[in-house]
Amino acid sequence: MKKIISVLVENKFGALNRVATMFSGRGFNIHSISIGVTEDPEVSRMTIVTSGEANILDQVIKQLNRLIDIIKVIDLSAEHHVARELAMISVNYQKGIRSEIMNICEVFQGKVVDITIKSITIEVTGPPDKIDAIINMLTPYGIKDVARSGLVALKREEQIIIKPKKEVTIS
Amino acid sequence: MSQTHREMNGAEIFLESLRKEGVDIIFGYPGGAVLGIYDKLYDCDFIHHILVRHEQGAAHMAEGYAKATGKVGVVLVTSGPGATNTVTGIADAYMDSIPIVVFTGQVPSKLIGNDAFQEADIVGITRPITKHNFLVREVDELASTIKKAFFIASTGRPGPVLVDMPKDMLAKITKFIYPDHVEIRGYKPTYSGHSQQIKKAANALRKAKRPLLYVGGGVVMSNADRELTLLARETGIPVTMTLQGLGSFPMTDDLSLGMLGMHGTFWANMATENCDLLISLGARFDDRVTGNTETFAKDAYKIQVDIDPTAIDKNVKVDLPIVGDLKNVLAELLTELAEKPVTTDFTDWWSMITKWKDACPLEFENSDGKLRAQYVLQRLSKMTKGEAVVVTDVGQHQMWTTQWYEFNHPRSHITSGGLGTMGFSVPAAIGAAFAIKDRPVISISGDGGFQMNMQELITAAAYKLPIKFIILNNSFLGMVRQWQDLFYKEKYSFTDLSKTNPNFVKVAEAFGCKAMSTDNPAEVDGLINEMMEYNDGPVLVEFKVVKEEMVFPMVPSGGSIRDIMVKRLDPNRLV
Numbered sequence: 244m245k246k247i248i249s250v251l252v253e254n255k256f257g258a259l260n261r262v263a264t265m266f267s268g269r270g271f272n273i274h275s276i277s278i279g280v281t282e283d284p285e286v287s288r289m290t291i292v293t294s295g296e297a298n299i300l301d302q303v304i305k306q307l308n309r310l311i312d313i314i315k316v317i318d319l320s321a322e323h324h325v326a327r328e329l330a331m332i333s334v335n336y337q338k339g340i341r342s343e344i345m346n347i348c349e350v351f352q353g354k355v356v357d358i359t360i361k362s363i364t365i366e367v368t369g370p371p372d373k374i375d376a377i378i379n380m381l382t383p384y385g386i387k388d389v390a391r392s393g394l395v396a397l398k399r400e401e402q403i404i405i406k407p408k409k410e411v412t413i414s
Numbered sequence: 415m416s417q418t419h420r421e422m423n424g425a426e427i428f429l430e431s432l433r434k435e436g437v438d439i440i441f442g443y444p445g446g447a448v449l450g451i452y453d454k455l456y457d458c459d460f461i462h463h464i465l466v467r468h469e470q471g472a473a474h475m476a477e478g479y480a481k482a483t484g485k486v487g488v489v490l491v492t493s494g495p496g497a498t499n500t501v502t503g504i505a506d507a508y509m510d511s512i513p514i515v516v517f518t519g520q521v522p523s524k525l526i527g528n529d530a531f532q533e534a535d536i537v538g539i540t541r542p543i544t545k546h547n548f549l550v551r552e553v554d555e556l557a558s559t560i561k562k563a564f565f566i567a568s569t570g571r572p573g574p575v576l577v578d579m580p581k582d583m584l585a586k587i588t589k590f591i592y593p594d595h596v597e598i599r600g601y602k603p604t605y606s607g608h609s610q611q612i613k614k615a616a617n618a619l620r621k622a623k624r625p626l627l628y629v630g631g632g633v634v635m636s637n638a639d640r641e642l643t644l645l646a647r648e649t650g651i652p653v654t655m656t657l658q659g660l661g662s663f664p665m666t667d668d669l670s671l672g673m674l675g676m677h678g679t680f681w682a683n684m685a686t687e688n689c690d691l692l693i694s695l696g697a698r699f700d701d702r703v704t705g706n707t708e709t710f711a712k713d714a715y716k717i718q719v720d721i722d723p724t725a726i727d728k729n730v731k732v733d734l735p736i737v738g739d740l741k742n743v744l745a746e747l748l749t750e751l752a753e754k755p756v757t758t759d760f761t762d763w764w765s766m767i768t769k770w771k772d773a774c775p776l777e778f779e780n781s782d783g784k785l786r787a788q789y790v791l792q793r794l795s796k797m798t799k800g801e802a803v804v805v806t807d808v809g810q811h812q813m814w815t816t817q818w819y820e821f822n823h824p825r826s827h828i829t830s831g832g833l834g835t836m837g838f839s840v841p842a843a844i845g846a847a848f849a850i851k852d853r854p855v856i857s858i859s860g861d862g863g864f865q866m867n868m869q870e871l872i873t874a875a876a877y878k879l880p881i882k883f884i885i886l887n888n889s890f891l892g893m894v895r896q897w898q899d900l901f902y903k904e905k906y907s908f909t910d911l912s913k914t915n916p917n918f919v920k921v922a923e924a925f926g927c928k929a930m931s932t933d934n935p936a937e938v939d940g941l942i943n944e945m946m947e948y949n950d951g952p953v954l955v956e957f958k959v960v961k962e963e964m965v966f967p968m969v970p971s972g973g974s975i976r977d978i979m980v981k982r983l984d985p986n987r988l989v
């Protein structure tokens with residue numbers, strides 16, 4: 244099963260390593276991990292996407308909690324949450340196809356962040372399936388490079404939930 | 415700030431911080447990166463530095479000291495090889511939750527990461543085997559880091575902490591300010607159990623017909639042996655202990671079923687299989703205890719008390735978890751039970767247990783005039799009245815000790831359980847002997863494991879420690895031989911030491927110990943007496959025992975009580 248785990252850690256060297264060791268030590272693959280500082284400069288938030296057997300994942304969450312540098316571990320998959328990813332996709336294009344690419348970009352509410360006569364780089368954000376979809380759409384045109392940020396996610400506050408259980412997807 | 419703080423260099427701050435922590439003994443070995451500290455140690459009158467012969471020895475000594483006293487054991491070593499030599503001891507302390515703090519020197523800050531002479535990334539190496547570790551970059555952070563290290567090592571579920579100290583940092587000067595409390599927002603152990611859960615546990619106890627207390631090392635660590643003893647005696651519930659739990663409840667008490675698990679007693683394992691309520695106290699459902707987790711106490715309602723939330727449900731799913739310190743939880747449970755006691759009559763339960771005990775007692779061949787390890791241990795237990803601190807190594811002798819030595823006090827049975835580290839006993843006994851002066855300290859090893867850290871005999875001799883070193887010499891790596899015998903068609907691949915063992919008496923004498931040896935059962939009592947009465951320094955006794963003996967009963971790895979082997983199958987009897 245797939246899990247999104249949000250981890251608040253002390254912003255100290257080695258903290259990422261401790262977390263990564265916890266996963267690698269149990270043979271778990273981290274699908275994505277993103278780290279950034281929170282409103283408190285001494286605290287970072289890691290958003291980890293991983294998959295594995297449910298009971299072992301529960302054990303990993305407990306073990307993460309045991310690490311001294313870890314302040315809080317939240318299993319976001321068990322909560323209502325918003326999750327977003329940012330991707331930059333650079334596409335090589337032949338003459339005359341540029342507008343087609345621009346159309347796709349627009350449909351996905353992407354932004355052109357770099358353009359030359361040979362290539363175009365699009366920035367797009369959204370839930371991972373939206374990113375997958377635009378990559379899928381652009382593949383036939385010849386994708387040169389893709390950089391994905393990995394997921395960042397936050398728990399949704401109770402009162403703003405409109406449709407419980409269903410992820411709100413854009414477009 | 416009204417108080418004036420003295421300026422000191424890092425090395426002095428190190429020593430003053432240890433003083434603040436109440437440390438008066440450290441186990442160490444000098445080297446380049448910690449020369450600054452050794453320079454100050456030379457004139458230090460408040461810390462007793464024990465010079466070991468190998469850094470692995472220092473780590474095990476700190477463990478032995480910590481297990482015997484409950485205090486934090488302290489190690490000081492240099493960078494690179496000094497640090498890496500402690501790794502086995504650190505891993506051992508991690509597996510058995512032993513509070514030690516290991517201080518390692520590190521190359522100067524500006525050389526870190528440069529493959530400098532004697533550099534090893536010991537913080538990286540020990541990350542998965544420490545409760546926490548630190549690299550101290552600024553001398554201003556040294557005192558507060560040491561404070562945190564001791565706090566983390568000794569609280570919650572205890573464990574090893576490593577503090578890495580670059581050489582230049584130790585030479586820098588700053589004001590010595592020792593914090594009087596620590597605040598770590600990610601680390602807040604839960605000490606008192608959830609009252610509602612404890613009430614439920616009391617109810618379960620009142621309802622059970624066949625309850626069993628399954629006791630692990632946590633009871634020893636939290637000093638909850640008195641509470642446990644009260645609970646057992648007031649309710650009449652049988653007690654079985656794990657390897658690390660031995661001693662938390664007197665084995666001479668009728669309520670004790672001895673150890674459970676792979677080499678546990680038949681009746682303890684049968685009681686586990688047949689109980690309707692299993693109360694796990696500070697035990698971790700280790701695979702050497704459970705065998706097949708599917709069948710382990712399968713019909714029982716399971717209560718698990720542990721200070722570490724990660725221990726809950728780890729190997730076996732429980733019905734009622736209680737996270738908290740055992741001493742508090744048991745005290746609260748006793749109060750509950752005082753209000754409304756357990757009134758169940760357990761006569762039927764006990765008669766089942768007695769039947770199992772009679773059906774399959776612990777026994778060994780004792781009439782052929784040959785010397786066996788079990789006999790030595792049985793005599794040792796009787797002659798020391800179960801009052802000694804016994805430190806075992808890993809192997810057959812370790813399991814026989816659990817079967818034949820009747821431990822009556824907590825912190826009396828010291829052994830490497832989780833990691834199963836051969837070479838543990840000799841140095842761990844030395845560490846214990848520095849703390850324990852009113853009871854004899856006895857180290858028991860096999861001939862194989864003894865050779866893994868026998869260099870530390872000279873440490874015992876140098877400090878004139880009256881340790882009794884026993885070698886149960888079966889001329890084999892006995893426990894491996896046993897598995898080869900049972901599961902690998904008696905192919906004794908590289909386990910026969912009979913032609914290549916050293917002369918242990920000469921070895922011991924060369925290392926400054928009095929030494930004796932026998933292979934005659936009639937001489938056992940005499941030698942034990944002589945050994946116990948000799949107090950001028952360490953004494954070693956080698957008992958040459960038969961090599962064919964195996965540890966029974968045995969529940970094969972991953973099996974259940976149905977697979978128990980009580981005796982070796984005699985192939986002739988099968989025909």
Ligand SMILES: Cc1ncc(C[n+]2csc(CCOP(=O)(O)OP(=O)(O)O)c2C)c(N)n1
Nearest residue numbers: 809810811834836860861862863891892893
């Ligand atoms: C450091 C280490 N290496 C290897 C082992 C594997 N091992 C477990 S028991 C054992 C044999 C121990 O033999 P000995 O010390 O003579 O004790 P005995 O079993 O004969 O009592 C071995 C090799 C171990 N536990 N630790």
